[in-house]
Amino acid sequence: MDRELPPEIWMQVHELACTDDGRTGRSLSLVSRRFNEISRPYKYQSLAVVRSKQILALESRLSQLQTEFKQVRFLFVHCPHLFLDVSDDESDDEYQTMEGTDMEEDSTSDGTSYEGEMSIDEEEAMLDEAVDLMKLQEGLPSTASVNLDELSEPSIFHKEMNKGDGVVLRSFRALLAAISPSLKILSVHWSSFEPLLLEELFPVLPVLSELHLRRNFTSDDEVEPETEDFCLPLFPALRRLHISGYLDQRPMHFGACLGVLSPVLTHLRLPGYHLHLRTTTSPLLPSNVMTVIVEQIPFHLVNAGQEGLWQLVFGSDTTSKELYVVPRTPDSPEEWKRLWLERVDGRDGCWLD
Known part of the structure; x- marks a missing residue:
């Protein structure tokens, strides 16, 4: 049947089909040699990465591809700390339910690879070597050799945890930089030992139109990241932003930061705990923000009511604005991945349009 239709039709089919966590792109590439060739520009169009090691693997894999074959448009990333991630040999129900985006290369049913491509075993060995090399270059012990009981000195423990964060963070930034010309919808559920500023986590993403970001940190000694630097225009084309977790603390207020960050x-969409009473009557947000979804009004704003909340967010501007109050989005990466998949599929996701 695939011979009866011209390649242009099949290319459109593959483009429309590859809008999940990466399973469809991989499956199509295994149908036949012809489908493997047709699907190559769309195989990585939509991907979900749910482990720290997968970030390293994906960045390594895409770095080997020509530009036309790494057009990632939709990306979900869940990053637990490298030392707290589950190894390939361990069983963990949470990861078993989320995994499914393999980073191995295409192979035929007998396990052999297509001409010019590595086999699964070869690529796995290469990825393991790449991860080990990165750790050696940083003086970082392997995850299997880390014994947290031996890291009794807080400074030693902090140093090793930060090194682990650094390995994954550099790979993540390199990955985003490589796919930035095509990336449209990005969802990031990021955990680090110490908090990260936005510019530490993201490079400039020039065509990104939608970002879902939840950041949290695990160190008991840290607070929200503070800097005297002003925001950078990291997302010049961003239209929709869903944030949770902590915020950067800067000299400019939250709304002014948004105006620079995403003009x-x-x-x-944001949790209510990010809204604070202000003495000024000017609106919290830039005038171009038309729809705001607040997750759970915080206690200190309960008495303000809907009108008071409106004044805080929009000021006196009532022109074509929309304000909603909804329950909080669950913190689990599974829920954030589900909402991301809805947006990739063209549905509302966390938005109420």
């Missing part, structure tokens, strides 16, 4: 933003 054409129209939709914002």
Whole structure:
């Protein structure tokens, strides 16, 4: 049947089909040699990465591909700390339910690879070597050799945890930089030992139109990241922003930061604990933000009511604005991945349009 239709039709089919966590792109590439060739520009169009090691693996894999074959448009990333991630030999129900985006290369049913490509075993060995090399270059012990009981000195423990964060963070930034010309919808559920500023986590993403970001840190000694630097225009094309977790503390207030960070933003979803009473009557958000979804009004704003909340967010501007109050989005990476998949599929996701 695949011979009866021209390649252009099959390319459109593959483009429309590859809008999940990566399973469809991989499956299509295994149908036949012809489908493998047709699907190559779309195989990585939509991907979900749910482990720290997968970030390293994906960045390594895409670095070997020509530009036309690494057009990632939709990406979900869940990053637990490298030392707290589950190894390939361990069984963990949480990861078993989420895993499914393999980073191995295509192979035929007998396990042999297509001409010019590595076998699964060869690529796995290469990825393991790449991870080990990165750790050696940083003086970082392997995850199997880390004994947290031996890291009794807090400074030693902090140093090793930060090294682990650094390995994954550099790979993540390199990955984003490589796919930035095509990346449209990004969801990041990121855990680090110490908090990270936005510019530490992200390079400039020039065409990104939608970002879902949850950041948390595990160190008991840290607070929200503070800097005297102003925001950078990291997301010049961003239209929709869903944030949770901590915020950067900067000299400029939250709304002013948004105006620089994403100057054409129209939709914002945020937890109520990010809203604070202000003495000024000016609106909290830039005038271009038209729709705001607040997750759970915080206690200190309960008495303000809907009108008071409106004044805080929009000021006196009532022109074509929309304000909703909804329950909080669950913190689990599974829920964030589900909402991301809905957006990739063209559905509402966390938005209420």
